[in-house]
Amino acid sequence: MGFVLGVLPWVLYWVLIGNVMFRLVVCLVLAVAVGTQVVSRLRRQPWRIFDLGSIVVFAILTLTAFVFTDAILERWLQPLGNLGLFLVALVGLLVGRPFVWEYATEFVDATTARSDRLHAVTTTMTWLWVAVFAAMTVVTMIPPLVDEAATIRDAAGLLSVLCYWVLPCVLLGLAASASGLVPPWFEIRSVPVEQRETEETPAAATQSSAPSDIASDTLVLDVPQDSRHDEPFAVVLHGAPAGSAVELTATGNDLHGRLWRSAAMFAAPASGPVDIALLDPLSGDWERADGDAPLWAMRFAADGVTPDLFVPPTDPWLVTVTARVERVGEVRRTVRRHPPAEGVRSSTVEIDGRPGLLALPPGTAPADGWPAVACFGGSEGGFESQVGPAMLLASRGFAALAASWVDEGAPIVAVPLERFGTTVRFLADHSEVDSDRVAGMAVSRGAEGLLSAVCAHEGPRCRGLVLISPSSVTWQAIGSEGEIPDAPSWTVAGRDVPWLPVRSGALMSQLVRNAWWASRDAAAHRPTLIRLRPAYEAGLRGPATGAADARIPAEQADGPLLLVTGTEDAVWPSGPMAQEVLGRRLRPSDEHLSCRGAGHLVRLGVLPTDAQWTGGIALGGTRTAQAVAQRSATTRITRFLSAVTANSGDDRRRAVGTRRR
Template sequence: MGFIIGFAPWIVYWILVGNTGFVAAIAIAFGIAAVGQVLQRLRGQPWRTLEVGTVAVFALLLIAALTLDDAVLERWLQPLSNFGLFAIAAVGALIGRPFVREYAAATVDARTAASGGFRYITTAMTWMWVAAFGLMTVFSLIPPIVDGDATMRDAGDTLSVVCYWVLPFTLMGVAGLVSAVFPGWFEKRSQLLETHTSAEPAVTAQPAPAADLSAGSLELDVPASSRHDEAFSLIVRGARPGSSVTVRTTGTDLFGGQWRAEATFTVPADGIVDVAGQVPDHGDWDVADADAPLWAMRFVSEGRVPDLFVPPPDAWLVTVEASTPDGTSRRTVTRHVSAPGVSVRSLDVGDRPALLALPGGDAPSGGWPGVACFGGSEGGVDSQRSTVGMLAANGYAALAYSWVDESNTDATLVNVPLERFTSAVEALGAQPSVDANRVTAMAISRGAEGLLASACVGDLPVAGLILISPSSVSWQAIGPDGEIADTPSWTWKGRPVPWAPLQGGTLMPQLIRNAWRAHQDVTAHRPSLLRLGAAYRAGLAAAPADATLRSEQATASVLCLTGADDQLWPSDEMATAVLGRRSDARDEHRTFDGAGHLLRLGMFPADAQWTGGIAFGGGGAGQGRAQREAVHSVLGFLARITAVARA
């Protein structure tokens, strides 16, 4: 309805200008526009650029109609009026008041109207109208330029009819159709994609493994039981030299998804194929790597959309096969989260859920060194279950703490008190078997942002900080539908922590592309991925100075781990900025080529580095190498930091 009101004077003008006198047509249109403005002011309605501009343009056209001959107006009035529309739309867009947004804002709530996506779409649509009005002007200039005698009232002249009327109003109709259809189309496709990406299959128990097989002298040398953080090993013995042997690994994730990797080798003269030292002839990996049979696994379940590998909470069964022309040998081995004797129990920390993992056996006289672990924006403690189990297996008491308000369905990262991080660290240090002077904190992604922010503004009682894919600034609040205008993610002592606005509008080209391909993706069981890096890079470039995290104020030593192919946000750049403000010689920054945002402390399949439609980046050998080296980096840093008690 708003568009109709805005264009009402123009519609009346176009109807009258071809059927009555020029002065009368323009005067009536001007009167309608002027009266409309008076009525809107009396009703307290806001100014709109299209309506105000229309009054100004018709005032100028009325002056022209009163001073110029009809012979001139017949040729040039249509180009002038079209140019007036072009000028109104272009000026509005250039001064930050695109007319499409002014009308559309009245149909949505304030949060939507302030979002980057809404601003992007309404700006783009306004520029579409600018282009349409510009082409209308160009087309209506053709008759008087090409044929000096052509007029807008030459009903028998094809050039006049086509260029003064048919082409301009066809363009306007197309622009109007797009404006009317696009919002509904985009919303419908977006809902389809949301259903497509948010559907989570049910948790499934590990299936019973196939029986082990042995073929003659062919022998599989693989550890029957090992942890996720321990190196894998796969050696085939007894194969005929010169023959081919195909090695295959299969496993099932938490949700019943099937994963598989295979590669073919030529058997050397000694009859032994060791994947740690031999490059396969072909297959799912092309490097000599003992862990390749795990990280090279691909998602192979038919009829399902590939998604991030999520390990079972306890034991993960991996079936290993070696096939030669002479037969097949098969064994099923187990990968564990932690070591025997490790205990894991639930805790309540300030009315928030937590998990405490303790090493097996008696604590040393001073207590176990501790690590407080914080996940990302996914919330909960389950994402850190493997991490705390790994740390406990290596002699550290580890606490996983949920800092996200999961019960709040309207928003996730909104006004989160930074005191929560301090509370979790203090709760870990207060455990009877923990040495409070040897506590370190570790977090990933938005959790790393909050952890560093808390260390910068308060006295966080830790000896070291491990920041995985961190941020160098505090970002604005994020909800289920994107950024929340004028709202911080964090508070400290009840006051908002200054934040950098997220440029969500930069994601609209990806969202529109995904909407366009929605049906194809759903049919092909293909993920529709959103790479948030563009929005965060734009936000980082425009971040206000007070949003920068003052990392130099954190007293603990810092280890940053980042992936060079992080597609969620520029963690490598931000980690460099974090450490660039500091002068602690013990600080470290490890960046891994070919790895993405999610750096897990254990060896897992590196395919499908995305979840919920959000791309993490990385994959393959680079991701596998990062998983292995991240474990070594974290354990090495912890050993150095906790070797000396915190002052």
């Protein structure tokens, strides 16, 4: 109703101008414009800049009609009206209230009305209308400038008819058609994108049986039969004749039963075995000598399925390595890669009603207890994503707790930061843990929450923090449909934590592209991806909404930090945000591992790095860079944690805890 009342005066103006006396027209449309506002006030509708601007324009046109003669009005009144309409629409844009948005909010729910995405869409559509109004102004100014005899009442003159009537109407019709057709088209074409995210979410599957090993009288394939995900993977082939072509392949299934495969060709050296840690391949899925390459270079190889991020099986990962030598034969072995070392003890726990998994190192705990690490995941929720890191850390002598700070798939909205403190204290109170040697490790939104919790008053006490893809600020609440308007991600002591907005409007060009290509992507089994980083970068650039200062007071964390980031992070600008944290702290004990070419997800161990995306969200990073980042992060993180949880007197005094005293 508000839209109808808003445009009604202009419709009357365009219909009557040139057909009725000018003074009567402008007085009538001014009265209608004022009357529509009276009706809007009675209906308790909000004030709109477009409506108020229209009244101002019609008031000016009325004054003009009584000041100038009809000879001037019949040439210039139409261009002046279009100019006024152009300025009204432009001013609304410049003050952040595009008129399409003002009217669109009437047709959507309150949550959608406050979303940045709607504001971005309607802003784009308003710019379209501003361009049309500008074109109408220019077109209607042509007759009085070119032909002194041309008037709006000249029904016989081609120039007058074309510029005063035909072209403005055509422009209005095209703009109206675009405004009416694009939103339904976008909504319809976006459905396949949303369906893919739901329908293509795989379930866990039992690993299929590995093929039988193949032995050879002349070839010997040397591969570690049992090794952990964080241990080197060496492949050496003995018995290949000098100069012979050797094809090496490795295959394995992920948690969801989907096949992954790597392959490379080598030339057997003149002397010695084919050692892939020493020989560059001639061709294949990796380019340089690398013993781990058969694992990290695996590509998604399941037929008829859209690739997605590799998730290792919970049971030992069965990897089949095959070597084929021309004119000699082939040899094949299946080996096992384990998350934990033998003897690691794990048990499920419940922390304040939330599930988790505690992993303890093999053997008897030292007299003063194990050093410990509380592990928190990202926005995926739950604790399952941290089971692998917890097992790895337990294999290296840490008691590790994979903890949940938000339910899997739940929105991140008003999450109490106290959950992090409760988890850390639960771990510190365990009978086999040294309560003075507890550190924390978290990823992405979990890193944002953990750092915020540690820096809060009476936050958890930790000896150090490992923050993977961290944030320097606290962000707006998010859910499955994007940002949640006017809501914080975190609370502390029942109060909202200030936040910066996630400007999802910055993603519109990607969303339109995805809507256009979704069907083609699905047919070709290509992922339809979105890079979230522009939304967070726009939030960092713009003014804070609902926040006086959303910066995390990282300088209040007294203990050392290790920040791990990738330069090609596609989720948010973790690298620049990590630099901001370090720049405010200026602590020599802090470390920053910036992984060149890596993306948002830097995992521990040696895992396939193909398909760096999940659930339609691009994570960023190249395959080779991710492999380097995984190995570097594994080394640096375990070394850092060992240092900050060291038991010597000097180290104990240096690592005094990351709670502000």
